[in-house]
Amino acid sequence: MGCDCNYPKSLLGIETFKFCIREFELFVGGRSGTGAVEDNLRLCEFIYKNLDVITAIAPTMDTHTAMQIFHPIFWINDSGEHPPTASPIAFEEVEKGRWKVNPAVADSIAGGDRELLQQHALYYAGKLTEDGKYPLTVWPYHSMLGGIGHALVSALEEAVFFHSIARSSQTMFEIKGDNPLTENYSVLRPEVLDSYDGRQIASPNQNLIEKLLAFDAVIIAGQAKSHCVAWTIEDLLQFCLERDPSLTRKIYLLEDCTSAVVVPEVIDFTEPADAAFRRFAEAGMHLVKSTEAIANWIDLHN
Secondary structure, eight states, rough: OOSSOOOOOOEEEEOOOOSSSSSTTOOTTTTTOOOHHHHHHHHHHHHTTTTTTTOOEEEEEBBOOOOOOOOOGEEOOTTTTTOOOEEEEOHHHHHHTTEOOOGGGGHHTTTOOOHHHHHHHHHHHHHHHHHHOEEEEEOSOSSSSSGGGGGGGGHHHHHHHHHHHHHHHHOEEEEEOOOTSSSSSSSOSSOOOOOOOOBBBBOOOOOHHHHHHSSSEEEESSSSSTHHHHHHHHHHHHHHHOOOOOEEEEEGEGGGOOOOEEETTTTEEEHHHHHHHHHHTTTEEEEEEETTTHHHHHHHOO
């Protein structure tokens, strides 16, 4: 396990960065308005306090380019306008042609075949509805590959690097979200895996799933509780239930190191996020606080 101590092998998973700076596109303020800032302070303290217990850290890096199905440039209406950010695009709107694939993006991601891309977009919007997912949402350009928004928050990056050196443990960076044809809230699998013609466009991150389940304890924190974190945990729960329901008992959710998306006077995802976490706990996962001694709650639940 890489240290002279009697603790089990543990992995800290992180989903965070551009969600944590007020000036960035998708700052997660939560109901307090400072949620992600406070979460990261606690998360950094948690890492430093538990260097001897945390075996490995796996930051998940949301990674995007401009021409993706959830960015404004992908869509256009008959007036030549792009949809506003933070707006949903329903299946019916694609079906009726209110929003269409922008012909200009076809060269970049479909070999110039705009009709193929349009058929995929219609199928995609319908598939999200069929599978009970969030509707397709037009997000602002964020986590752009090569830009500063793609980086970890500096204080957290320093804590992760310090852990790597102190424990001689390579940080397990995971890239996700770079497929132009699907959203990818969860790090374990994209929202949609195929296209209208049955062609596979993506696959679950089976390698990461196997790595996670090989640890004695998996600790999850980051942003946003209502989206990337919740969907990642949901997928992890399903994989555990399929393989062995008792595996859920090795999952620990740092409740005070994650916040839900809240857009004042527009939408508040706090209650759905909290409900999801209660459901995860009912399935056998543990809701814990970063201020508690990690060894105590791992021992307590084993």
